[in-house]
Amino acid sequence: RKEVEQDPGPFNVPEGATVAFNCTYSNSASQSFFWYRQDCRKEPKLLMSVYSSGNEDGRFTAQLNRASQYISLLIRDSKLSDSATYLCVVSNDYKLSFGAGTTVTVRA
């Protein structure tokens, strides 16, 4: 079983729509959680860390459910520039595990 699993999508949404997707992780001892964004063939960049109480950064909201071992990301009022692959990342004992990514395409 993969350590981190994501719905690959693609999620194809119109501008202004809300899109949400989840990621599950297998190691209950995982310590830190993140969402990274990767544009085509480029390096990943941090979108946001995910905290136990949930957190928001502008139009982006992340939630962590430790009991069910999943992390979610919600994007409100989607922009064309939100089109990217979103990578779920889980950290445990100095090692980071990445999901394969969820592709989001925002259309005009």
Next chain:
Amino acid sequence: NAGVTQTPKFQVLKTGQSMTLQCAQDMNHEYMSWYRQDPGMGLRLIHYSVGAGITDQGEVPNGYNVSRSTTEDFPLRLLSAAPSQTSVYFCASAPGAEETQYFGPGTRLLVL
């Protein structure tokens, strides 16, 4: 402040050749790591280092060696390239494993 730099950007090797992928950072980060990314798969950790002189294996270490003689540099060596090592390689650095990872632009490697 250049961040994380990787060289070369592209490389073509023949099976059995050796090479070193270079990674350097100028942010005085203790934690550095190497990943490979293959189509349909997430980034997979090859090796990581928590500081100069300390390295450890990640998820897919076979066929790769690393060393960390300075804080700034973390080269990845392929001793005898195989077609299965065709991939995009990313180096990353951070103050620690639990903190924001800064990635280099990647090296695209083709092994024939």
